[in-house]
Amino acid sequence: xxxxxxxxxxxxxxxxxxxxxxxxxxxxxxxxxxxxxxxxxxxxxxxxxxxxxxxxxxxxxxxxxxxxxxxxxxxxxxxxxxxxxxxxxxxxxxxxxxxxxxxxxxxxxxxxxxxxxxxxxxxxxxxxxxxxxxxxxxxxxxxxxxxxxxxxxxxxxxxxxxxxxxxxxxxxxxxxxxxxxxxxxxxxxxxxxxxxxxxxxxxxxxxxxxxxxxxxxxxxxxxxxxxxxxxxxxxxxxxxxxxxxxxxxxxxxxxxxxxxxxxxxxxxxxxxxxxxxxxxxxxxxxxxxxxxxxxxxxxxxxxxxxxxxxxxxxxxxxxxxxxxxxxxxxxxxxxxxxxxxxxxxxxxxxxxxxxxxxxxxxxxxxxxxxxxxxxxxxxxxxxxxxxxxxxxxxxxxxxxxxxxxxxxxxxxxxxxxxxxxxxxxxxxxxxxxxxxxxxxxxxxxxxxxxxxxxxxxxxxxxxxxxxxxxxxxxxxxxxxxxxxxxxxxxxxxxxxxxxx
Numbered sequence: 001x002x003x004x005x006x007x008x009x010x011x012x013x014x015x016x017x018x019x020x021x022x023x024x025x026x027x028x029x030x031x032x033x034x035x036x037x038x039x040x041x042x043x044x045x046x047x048x049x050x051x052x053x054x055x056x057x058x059x060x061x062x063x064x065x066x067x068x069x070x071x072x073x074x075x076x077x078x079x080x081x082x083x084x085x086x087x088x089x090x091x092x093x094x095x096x097x098x099x100x101x102x103x104x105x106x107x108x109x110x111x112x113x114x115x116x117x118x119x120x121x122x123x124x125x126x127x128x129x130x131x132x133x134x135x136x137x138x139x140x141x142x143x144x145x146x147x148x149x150x151x152x153x154x155x156x157x158x159x160x161x162x163x164x165x166x167x168x169x170x171x172x173x174x175x176x177x178x179x180x181x182x183x184x185x186x187x188x189x190x191x192x193x194x195x196x197x198x199x200x201x202x203x204x205x206x207x208x209x210x211x212x213x214x215x216x217x218x219x220x221x222x223x224x225x226x227x228x229x230x231x232x233x234x235x236x237x238x239x240x241x242x243x244x245x246x247x248x249x250x251x252x253x254x255x256x257x258x259x260x261x262x263x264x265x266x267x268x269x270x271x272x273x274x275x276x277x278x279x280x281x282x283x284x285x286x287x288x289x290x291x292x293x294x295x296x297x298x299x300x301x302x303x304x305x306x307x308x309x310x311x312x313x314x315x316x317x318x319x320x321x322x323x324x325x326x327x328x329x330x331x332x333x334x335x336x337x338x339x340x341x342x343x344x345x346x347x348x349x350x351x352x353x354x355x356x357x358x359x360x361x362x363x364x365x366x367x368x369x370x371x372x373x374x375x376x377x378x379x380x381x382x383x384x385x386x387x388x389x390x391x392x393x394x395x396x397x398x399x400x401x402x403x404x405x406x407x408x409x410x411x412x413x414x415x416x417x418x419x420x421x422x423x424x425x426x427x428x429x430x431x432x433x434x435x436x437x438x439x440x441x442x443x444x445x446x447x448x449x450x451x452x453x454x455x456x457x458x459x460x461x462x463x464x465x466x467x468x469x470x471x472x473x474x475x476x477x478x479x480x481x482x483x484x485x486x487x488x489x490x491x492x493x494x495x496x497x498x499x500x
Contacts, residue, residue, distance in 0.1 A: 001016050002014065002016060019077050019097060020077075021076055021077060021078055022076060023076065023077075024074040024075060024076060025046045025048075025074065025075060025076070025077070025096060026046060026047060026073075026074050027044055027045075027046050027055065027072055027073065027074070027075055027081050027096060028044050028045055028046075028072050029043065029044040029070045029071070029072045029081075029082070030042055030043065030044045030045060031043060031044070031067055031070065032067070032070075033067055033068065033069060033070060034066065034067065034068075035066070035067045036064050036065070036066050036067075037057050037064065037065055037067065037084075037291075038057070038063075038064050038065075038115045038291050039057055039058065039059055039060065039061040039062075039063070039064075039065075039109060039110055039113070039115055039291075040056050040057060040059050040107075040110050040115060040116065040235060040290065040291045041056060041057045041065075041291050041292070042054045042055070042056055042291070042292050043055045043056060043057060043067070043070070043081075043082055043094065044070070044072065044081070044082075046096060049203055049204075050197055050199070050203060050204065051168070051169075051204075051238070052236075053236070054235075054236040054237075054292075055081070055094075055096055056098075056235065056236075057084065057094075058094075058098060059100070059106050059107070059109060059110060059235070060109050061086060061087075061109075062086065062087055062088065063086070063087035063113075064087060065084040065085060065086050065087065065092075066084060066085045067082060067083075067084050068083050068084060068085050068091065069082060069083040070082040070083075075095075075096060076096075077095060077096045077097040078095055078097070079095060079096070080093045080094065080095055081094060081095060081096060082094045100228060100232070102221060102224040102225050102227075102228040103224050105231060105284050106228065106231040106232060106235060107231065107235065107288055110291070115291050116235075116288050116289060116290055116291060117288070117289040118286055118287065118288060118289075119141075119286075119287040119288070119289055119295070120287070121139035121140060121141040121142045121286070121287050121297070121351070121354070121355075122139070122287075122355065122357070122358060123139065123140045123355070123358055124137045124138065124139055124140065124351065124355050124358060124359075125137070125138045125139060125140045125142070125165055125166060125167070125241070125299055126164075126165065126166040126428070126429055127160070127161050127164060127165050127166075128160070128164035128165075128425070128426045128427050128428065129157075129160060129161065129164070129340060129417060129427075130414055130415065130417055130427055130432055130435070131340060131342050131344065131414075131415045131417070132161075132327065132342070133429065133432055134371060134414075134432060134436060135344060135347075135349070135352075135371060135374075135375065135415075136325055136326075136327055136342070136347050136348065136349040136352070137325070137349055137351045137352055137355055138299065138301070138324075138325045138349070138351060139299075139324070139351045139354065139355060140166075140167075140239060140287065140297040140299055141285060141286045141287035141297035141298060141299055142285065142299055142324055142325065142351060143282045143285050143299070143300050143301070143302075143322065143323040143324055143325070144299075144300075144301045144302075144323050144324070144325035144326070144327060144349075145247075145301065145302050145303070145304055145316075145319045145320070145323045145325070145326060145327070146158065146301065146302070146303045146304065146327045146329060147303070147304035147305075147306055147311060147316050147319070147326075147328055147329065148303075148304075148305075148309065148328065148329025148330070148331075148341070149305075149306070149308065149309030149329070149331045150305065151331070151334060152309075152329035152330065152331055152333075152334040152341045153329060153334055153339055153340060153341045154245070154246075154303050154305070154329060155181065155245070156339070156340075156419050157327075157329075157340050157342075157419075158172075158243050158245060158301070158303060159185075159188075160340075160419055160425060161241070161243065161301065162201070162205070162241065162243055163192060163194070163195070163201055164195065164425070164426050165241050166239070167239045167240060167241040167297075167299065168204060168233075168238040168239045168240065169204050169205070169206070169230075169233050169238055169239070169240045169241070170201070170204060170205045170206070170240075170241050170243070171205070171206045171207075171208070171226050171229055171230050171240065171241070171242045171243070172185065172205065172206070172207045172208070172226075172243050172245070173208045173210075173222050173223050173225075173226035173242065173243070173244045173245065174207065174208065174209050174210060174211070174222075174245055175210050175219055175222045175223055175244060175245065175246060175247070175249050175250045175253075176210065176211070176212045176219050176246065176248075176249025176250065176252065176253065177211060177212065177245060177246070177249070178211065178212060179211040179212070179213060182209045182211055185207060186207060186209070189201045189202040189205055189207065190202040195426060206226075206229060208222050208225055208226050208229075209222075210222035212249065216253045216256045216257055217253075217257065219249065219250065219253040220250060220253040220254055220257060222250070223244050223247070223250050223281065224281075226242055226244065227242055227281065227284050227285075227298075227300065230242045230284075230285075230298045230300075231284060231298060233296070234288055234296035234297060234298045235288065235290055235296060236290070236294075236296065237290050237292070237294030237295060237296045238296055239296065239297045239299075240296070240297065240298045240299070241299045241301070242285075242298065242299065242300045242301070243301050243302075243303070244300070244301070244302040244303065245302075245303045246302070246303045246304060246305045247278070247281075247302040247303065247304055247315065247319065248304050248305040248306065248315050249305070251270060251274060251277075251278070251314075251315045254270070254271060254274065254277060255269055255270045255271065255274075258270075258271035266314070267314045268313060268314050270314050270315070274314060274315070274318060275314075275318040275321075278315070278318045278319055278322055279318070279321075279322050281300075282300055282302070282319075282322045282323060283322075284298070284300070285298045285299060285300035286298060302319060302323075304316050304319055309331055311328070324349065324350040324351055324354075325348075325349040325350070325351060326346075326347055326348050326349070327342050327347050328342065328343050328346040328347045329341045329342060329343070330342075330343035330346065338411070338415075338416055339416060339417070339418075339419060340416075340417060340419075342415075344375070344378050344411075344415060345378065345379065345382055352368060352371065352372075353368065356368045362429075363429070363433050364433065364437075370436070370440055374410060374440070374443070377403075377406060377407050377410060377443060378407050378410060378411070380403055380407065381403060381404045381406065381407020381408065381410075382407070384396060384400045384401075384403060384404040384407075385404055387400075388404070393452060398449065398451070398452060398455070401452045401455060402447060402449065402455050405455055405456065405459040406442075406443045406459075408459065408463075409439075409442070409443065409459055409462065409463055409466070410439065410443060412463050412466075412467070413439060413463055413466035413467060413470070414435065414436070414439055417470075418470075418471070421471055423470070423471055423472065423473055424470045424471055427470075431474060435469075435470070438483070438486070439466075441490075442462070442486075442490055445490065445494060447494060458489075461489060462486060462489055462490065465482055465485050465486045465489065466482075466486060468482050469482035469483060469486065
């Protein structure tokens with residue numbers, strides 16, 4: 001709108017309304033005159049694209065209100081659609097739009113007066129990325145962070161999470177990012193197919209842009225704007241995912257503002273309240289049971305860009321002490337083209353045990369234990385690899401060499417994923433379960449080889465077959481063919497080399 005009206009260069013002081021004040025919206029009342037509603041109660045609804053946009057009583061009302069007048073038709077956002085009487089006896093008008101201070105959590109008053117209920121996250125967020133869903137899960141309504149050095153693949157990873165995650169609405173906050181990267185996001189989302197709705201990803205996405213060239217205060221306010229919008233849609237009963245890219249530049253904006261206000265600096269010149277500011281931000285995520293009985297979630301994932309990949313700096317450390325999932329990106333894995341470059345030996349998730357009841361019911365009774373066994377295999381394989389770096393292959397036994405090869409197979413066939421392949425990039429949980437069971441069967445089989453060269457040949461061949469299987473659609477002939485070849489190869493080597 002600004003470009004059409006003012007051209008390429010933006011004049012000073014220009015602003016536009018965030019919503020079109022002339023457009024008419026079809027409002028359908030859902031309560032009769034004389035009805036009573038609590039703060040945040042649903043008065044009616046407006047269809048907005050694929051969503052039902054609920055019109056609610058202001059969240060900061062002191063108590064239940066009585067509807068004295070309401071009408072249904074097509075209205076602009078500034079036209080009065082209803083009137084209600086507050087608990088103090090005052091008459092107030094209600095339009096289709098509300099105003100809210102972004103630094104104040106929307107459910108604050110509702111929680112204090114028990115109109116809504118904060119619940120414990122009990123369902124995992126499905127991202128279709130195997131290493132996250134299996135080894136380092138994030139709960140719906142949970143928190144996570146993705147720290148990593150430049151060039152480690154943060155942008156591609158967050159794009160995959162936004163596209164394939166099991167949420168209704170995605171909010172992207174580009175805080176302090178380069179303008180070219182923001183423009184690329186704005187152009188890509190309207191052209192990216194959405195596997196959930198069949199339309200484009202932009203149909204259910206909100207992008208908040210604050211580039212590095214914008215004022216410091218705007219950069220600081222951008223994440224608060226995004227999370228307030230997330231809380232608003234959560235209050236309607238939707239599942240919302242907020243990706244903040246990046247919280248490091250948001251913290252730098254806080255540092256710059258603090259310096260100009262001559263506040264006492266803390267570590268690395270960040271303000272002394274940096275830790276509490278980060279905690280207050282992530283605490284606004286969560287699961288809320290709304291006033292109308294629906295349940296909404298707000299999941300918050302923040303990317304962190306520590307200078308030089310130093311995870312010991314204040315922003316990363318404060319974030320790690322707050323979130324429950326840490327997806328640490330590794331420059332070494334990115335250099336080897338191991339994508340996503342999430343380091344399985346560095347990352348962790350506290351949700352794996354917390355969501356164990358869901359995994360046992362929906363996937364497998366032994367799921368959590370099996371995942372931990374695979375993690376132990378990766379750790380043993382890394383220990384053997386470190387020894388090989390010093391002594392070479394000659395310095396380890398054949399049994400240790402096979403153990404290392406099994407850990408490499410797990411890494412190559414399951415942890416790594418091709419973001420540019422339509423099938424491999426989007427693996428639903430059902431197929432992840434089938435893949436994990438097949439891989440577990442291979443990794444727990446005791447193969448006996450005559451020498452290391454024979455073991456290397458076997459694992460190289462089976463890794464190639466497994467990757468081709470990952471690229472095959474579940475309803476294609478290649479899917480069954482590659483699975484059969486994997487099982488035959490494993491059985492052939494097992495029967496051949498286990499013979500006395």
